[in-house]
Amino acid sequence: MKGRMISPGKVEGNAIVSTEPIGFYGGIDAKTGIVIERGHPLEGKKVTDKILVFPCGKGSTVGSYVIYGLKKNGVAPLGIINRETETIVATGVILAGIPCVDQIDITKIKDGATVVLDADNATVEVHTN
């Protein structure tokens, strides 16, 4: 699949997929990489070293710092794939140096699938295990 490059880099890993938007501030713990938002479909799951797939960001504009914090604390996802990346997530991944691509049909990515995210060429390859 071809999308739009938000932040460069090439990574390969297992997908963790959320059908709901993610608000990083108050949504993911920057110290552990665990989703903490009450009632979120990924609540209690860890995003560390995964390819994090979700439709779009939501909530507080402080979210960029949480993404940066995840990276600095060594618990960041390997890469991020969105349907639509808004400024808050874009700023976070650019600063943190996390590869990110958007304008992808994320319904084609199943939770746990192996994904090659080549942000430099804005492509996403999905290998079903």
Next chain:
Amino acid sequence: MYLTKQEECILNGEHGEVMERMFRLLVRLGDIYGADAMISVGSVQVAGVSYKSIGGPGMEFLEDMASKGAKVKVLTYLNPAGMDLENWREYGFPKDFAKNQLRIMDAFKRMGIVVTATCTPYLAGNLPRFREHIAWSESSAVSFSNSVIGARTNREGGPSALAAAICGVTPNYGLHLWENRQPTIKVTVDADLTFNADFGALGYYVGKQVKNKIPYFTGIKDANTDHLKALGAAMAASGAVALYHVEGLTPEADLVEKKNLETISVTQKDITETYKTLNTGKKPDIVIFGCPHASLREISALAEKLEGKRLKKPVWICTSRMIKEASERMGYNEIITKAGGSVIADTCMVVSPIEDMGYKTTGVNSGKAANYLPGFCKQDVCFATIDDLVEAQS
């Protein structure tokens, strides 16, 4: 995206490492969102100030910028901090937290940022004009400046606002462009709106319905700036509304195109239901007003209600340092303190560590606070009018 010769030089590192890094972030955002060029900004408001929000990595990022000599080019204000920066000991803010919060403030000050710490910069000396391009980040301040003043800003992330302050420009896209400021949904209101809490409830309800659309309101007969502040803040929190128009009240309402819009209606019943939805607690341990930061008019109203009273349980009102000074002069602070309440500056209930201070249920008249307190501060919420909340603590 078109860059001037001078801007190319910044990208080539001729203005130092910090400028290059920050400008690169702006160019990247401009390329992603289809900006044609950079535009100068009149002022900036930076979010990501509370140690509770940005943590150790955020603090180190800011200190690194400051130590490399980063300086802002335009008037730059800050979002609320995690505590009252002067009287934190008195109000029981934890010492370790205070130490880190003061390090953050020091880093901002070294960059030439005005260490104001308020979500209402427009009440505290940072007032943009109609059609002025600005780069603000706190969601209620973005909503107020876009909607009530008619200035133009996108919802900036903390670091992208800081980059705009350091470079003095922002990429020209989104709400900076007139075609993107047109309403995308019409909201007809038929309800009695008297208290700030009524506008908070309306905003919470509409934000949930319209998400990130641009609402055009009809049927709001009158509203002062405090009411509009409460309305916009709640819509930005429960949805992602960065701009709204109100027929007859906001400056762009007469100018925008409002034909053939999808319409939703809000009735008295919806407002009453919203009050019920937002009440997750029974009796407040603490009542906190001032989300967004209280105006002098709001502090004066609280002082009037507390005059000669003796509160049984704590009542805070949060505001900016500037408004607290004016309130001091008018004797409002003394009246509130004598009754057992506190006028707290520089912070608010959402970004301060109230859950670590022993509070479990918070009473508020703000739709925005009611939206955030359960998640960010693990609080149950009593959402009510100022009269009912003062009564509950008396």
